[in-house]
Amino acid sequence: MAAARKPTRRKKSKAEEISGTKLELTLAAEKVFAMNGVQGASLRQIREEAGQKNESAIHYYFGSREAIIESILAMRSKPIDADRHAMFEEARRQAAGKPLSTEQIMRCGMMPLARYLFGTQEPGYYLRFLVQLRMERSTWLHFNEMYGAGMEKCLDALKEAKPYLPKAIVEQRFLSMLFMHTNGMATIERIQSEKGESFRREEAWIRIEDIIACSAAMYDAPLSPETLEAIRGASELYDLPSYTDIAMIQKAGTGDDQ
Incomplete structure (x- = not known):
């Protein structure tokens, strides 16, 4: 566990190599957007x-609000996503062809x-910025295509690990996991900023490990009888293959034992 937590020094990518006025404006935008x-x-x-x-x-330097957002994401998300890719590939190597466990996937996410949060010199605003960005659905979806490849790998791994769950349910739980992870880390970021030198990193790790455990448990939860009944009721009115094919299997008794 300790090895996974330790921040490592890495060579800056070209995406991070901004300086001077553009860097100052990017950092200012990250804070202002976050707040x-x-x-x-x-x-x-x-500007102020x-x-x-x-x-x-x-x-x-930018020309538009969207270009400012992209500058923030290029500076922050690219190295974070590169870390996620590397962690994911190592998990795949260790799994030796078997599906990853839910806990492994949640840890990669x-x-x-x-x-990133504990590897910065001073408390920042990036996690709180992400919370705000995801509230702007169309903007988030646009940039997610460019900067969310690592999380898409996590989603694909979850679909592979949970073939007995409806695709729509997996995707719904995935979005809930994103909310849980981002908001949880943004809360820790805010506490770190407010407490300064009195911030206790060891206590923050308790929160992080619990968020991982809770999100894994959410994915591992079986479909409840009420959910199955809602699927059956809706399928009588609409064509819902992403729900009904799998739900019929579970109704027959092959999915509830998973």
């Missing part, structure tokens, strides 16, 4: 947070965020 929302924050607030008096600076 005020991706759409709620004004470009003027970002960066201490930039030139009113055309944001337009010069969560630990890169934790290593």
Whole structure:
């Protein structure tokens, strides 16, 4: 466990190699978006947070709000996702062709965020920024295609590990897991920022391990009788193959033992 937690020094990717005014504006935007929302924050607030008096600076370096968001994600998400890919491939190697366990998959999703958070010199705003970004569904979906490849691997692994669950249920639980992980880490980030030197990292690890355990348990939960009844009722009105094919198998008694 300790080895998995330890942050490691890594060579900066080209995506992270921004400096000067562009870096200052990117960091300011990350904070302002985190505190005020991706759409709620004004470009003027970002400029003032960066201490930039030139009113055309944001337009010069970015040109749009979306380009600012992409600059934040390129700086933060790319290295985190690279860590997630490496962790995922190592888990695959150890599994030797067998499906990954739910706990392994949840750890691949969560630990890169934790290593980022505890590997920074000072408390930041990235996790809180992610919470705000995911509230803007269309914007999040757009950027998720570019920066969410690691989490998509996790989703594919869950579908492989849970063939007896309806695809729609797996995807629904996956979104709930994203919410649980991101909001949980954002809360730790906020506490770390508020407490400063009195922040107790060991206590934060208790929270992280419990979030992993809870999200794994959510995935491992069988379909309840009430859920199955709701699927049967809905299937009488609509064509729901992503639910009904699997639900019929469970009704016959082959899925409840999983």
